Structures are given as C-alpha cells and as structure tokens.
Amino acid sequence: MPDDGGGLCGRPVEDAPFALCPAHVALVAEWSDTASGVTDLLPSACRACGSRLGVRYPSGWVCAACEWPVGAILDDGLPPPRVDVVYYLRFRDRIKIGTTASPRRRLARIWHDELLAFERGDRLVEHRRHEQFTASRRDRSEWFTTTPDLEAHIGRLSAGVVDPWALYARWLGEAAALRG
Structure with missing residues (x-):
C-alpha cells in the first residue's frame, strides 16, 4: 500500500494474511463498514x-x-401489522403444530420445552400440516409423536434461522413496510 507521499508504506506487517500494516488494515475496515x-x-x-x-x-x-x-414514521392510526404463523413446539417427546396471529401471547399459555420453528401461514397451512403428519397425530389433538418426517420438515423450516423470533420480527417489519 502506498503511504501519504505515494511511496511504499514500509511499516512492518504483523502476521497478517495480506501485506498490510495495522494502519492500512484499519483504513480497509473503515471503508468496509461504510459499504x-x-x-x-x-x-x-x-x-x-x-x-x-x-x-x-x-x-x-x-x-x-x-x-x-x-x-x-409508522402510521400510528393503523393497527399493528398482522402476520399469521404456524408454530412448532416441543414438549418432552411430542410436537405441537398450531397457528396464531399473536405468537407471544399464545405460546405463553402453552406449556412447552422449546419453540422449534415458525412457518408463515394461517389455519389452512396448519390444517395441511395436520394432514401431512396425520400418521403421527395423537388422538385428534394438535400434538404429534416425533418422527423423522416431522423433524425433517421442521429442519427445513429452521435451516439458517438461529432464532425463530427474529424471523417473526422480520415478517412483522415486512408487513408494516408493505402497508406503508
């Protein structure tokens, strides 16, 4: 890297994968942060x-x-955006597949060990999932026995998602942005 006068920098490079001195590494990092x-x-x-x-x-x-x-500015005269989700909860060896437009409130009322995933969708999507995994359904409830197929489906939904709540927050933000 050239110095301020146009010549080579000449400062020592300390165990770096690139031939950059610490001052020039800081300049590159600053430039990267702006981009x-x-x-x-x-x-x-x-x-x-x-x-x-x-x-x-x-x-x-x-x-x-x-x-x-x-x-x-959000239009404060509008109600909060609505995003329906299908949720997947684990409690011991069972998985619940349900739906709600208010997941924080709904999940607070259901005893569970872990929130596994969210899937964007309403009662129709929930019904499709109940039909899809009907072989592992417990009685006529929304609880299912854990099976490889069900775990694979949840794995696809949660692939690349560290926190399902962050995904839900993004969906809320998208809904708010779409309505203006």
Whole structure:
C-alpha cells in the first residue's frame, strides 16, 4: 500500500494474511463498514418490529430484523401489522403444530420445552400440516409423536434461522413496510 507521499508504506506487517500494516488494515475496515454497515444495538427499539439489533450506515440506521429505517414514521392510526404463523413446539417427546396471529401471547399459555420453528401461514397451512403428519397425530389433538418426517420438515423450516423470533420480527417489519 502506498503511504501519504505515494511511496511504499514500509511499516512492518504483523502476521497478517495480506501485506498490510495495522494502519492500512484499519483504513480497509473503515471503508468496509461504510459499504456493508456495522451491526450494533439500535438507539431504541425498532418501531416496526421491536427488535433492538440494527445496522449502522453513514446514511443512518436500519433494523437488522426487518430493515425498517430507524426514524421512519409508522402510521400510528393503523393497527399493528398482522402476520399469521404456524408454530412448532416441543414438549418432552411430542410436537405441537398450531397457528396464531399473536405468537407471544399464545405460546405463553402453552406449556412447552422449546419453540422449534415458525412457518408463515394461517389455519389452512396448519390444517395441511395436520394432514401431512396425520400418521403421527395423537388422538385428534394438535400434538404429534416425533418422527423423522416431522423433524425433517421442521429442519427445513429452521435451516439458517438461529432464532425463530427474529424471523417473526422480520415478517412483522415486512408487513408494516408493505402497508406503508
């Protein structure tokens, strides 16, 4: 890398995969941050989805979950966006497949060990899943015996998803953005 005068830098490179001194590595990192943004805590919770994680660009912040620009005005006269989800809960050796438009409230009322996944969908999607896994259904309830097919389906839904709640937050933000 050239120095300020146009000649070679000449500073020592310390055990780096590139021939860059620490000062030039810092310049490259700073340039990268302006192009890619820096993930950090938002100054306040996202108004669209409630997430606290954001990405800071030179032009401003966006929510990392739903990409809503921080400071953008939501139409407060509208009700909160509605996103129906099919949820998959594990309790001991059973899995519950249910649906709701208010997952935090609904899941708080159901005894479970783990939230496995969310799938965007309403009662029709829930009914299709109940039919799909009918062979492992317990009586006529929404509880199913864990089977390789059911676990594979949940694995596909949760592939690349670290936290199902972050995915739900993104869907809420998308719904809010679509309605303006």
